[in-house]
Amino acid sequence: MLGQGHGAEIDRHAMVLRLNNSPNKGHEADVGAKTTVSLINGWRLHWCGERPTCPCWPYGIDVALMAYVWEPFMLEDIKLCRSMHPNALILAVDKELEVLANRIAREYTARRFEALKDLEEKKRMLAERQKVKLNFSTGLLGVALSLGLCQRLSLYGFNRNASQHHFWESATRHEIPDHDYQSEADFYAELAMGSSSLGRYWPLPPTRFVE
Structure with a gap:
């Protein structure tokens, strides 16, 4: 940004x-x-x-x-x-928002795993995910909160490389291993395209990415 x-x-x-x-x-x-x-x-x-x-x-x-x-x-x-x-x-x-964010994280991580065609890549991802309990990031929680508050949503800094998550850093010092940033990035991309699976349950506000 x-x-x-x-x-x-x-x-x-x-x-x-x-x-x-x-x-x-x-x-x-x-x-x-x-x-x-x-x-x-x-x-x-x-x-x-x-x-x-x-x-x-x-x-x-x-x-x-x-x-x-x-x-x-x-x-x-x-x-x-x-x-x-x-x-x-x-x-x-509240717990309801926590449950929603957790559901998004789990669904998109499972989808990313199923989409992998290379067996070795699947093994690597499975090994990574077995090391720690999957949890959502604060960024995903903030987006989930905003979906319930906003008629239109603009996401600044969310279409960055999935490995970097602070706008004031030129290089990320460390990653939190219990977050699946790539799967969260997939969710944000679908939101911007209007194709997120969440749209099956309730209308989602128009969402745009801003570089």
């Missing part, structure tokens, strides 16, 4: 959702200055909760914060952040 100059276009959207407190200061010309909802995972929340001032709101205290938590101590982090910022809005992702 850096160097593309989409900042003003992003800021014209009615709602802007950002992931895991991705930095926008100094990058406003490319990623915009507006933030309506900030979605973070439980580890990011825990990192914030361990700091004296709970710096979970880099975009301002008036921005709604949603946290995906799956461990009991992460619920305690939410309580701590609420106590430090009583006027801020912080919500935990």
Whole structure:
């Protein structure tokens, strides 16, 4: 996204959702200055909760914060952040959204596996997936959330190489092995083409990729 100059276009959207407190200061010309909802995972929340001032709101205290938590101590982090910022809005992702994101991740990973023609490639993918439990990324969770909130959806930075997942990095330091980024990228591509299997269950908003 850096160097593309989409900042003003992003800021014209009615709602802007950002992931895991991705930095926008100094990058406003490319990623915009507006933030309506900030979605973070439980580890990011825990990192914030361990700091004296709970710096979970880099975009301002008036921005709604949603946290995906799956461990009991992460619920305690939410309580701590609420106590430090009583006027801020912080919500935990509900189970229904978690189930939806998990279903998408599993369906598209299974489809990718079945589509492989080369037996050795199938063996490699199966070995990779057996090492860890499959889980969805924060990006996929954010897209699933947006599908239920938006009449039209623009995805910035989601049509990148499936191995890189932060716009401010020129090279990804490490991958999270329980995420199948390629299968998630397949899902985003189908959304943009209007052919996602989710459309069998309810109408999906028109979705576009932006380079």
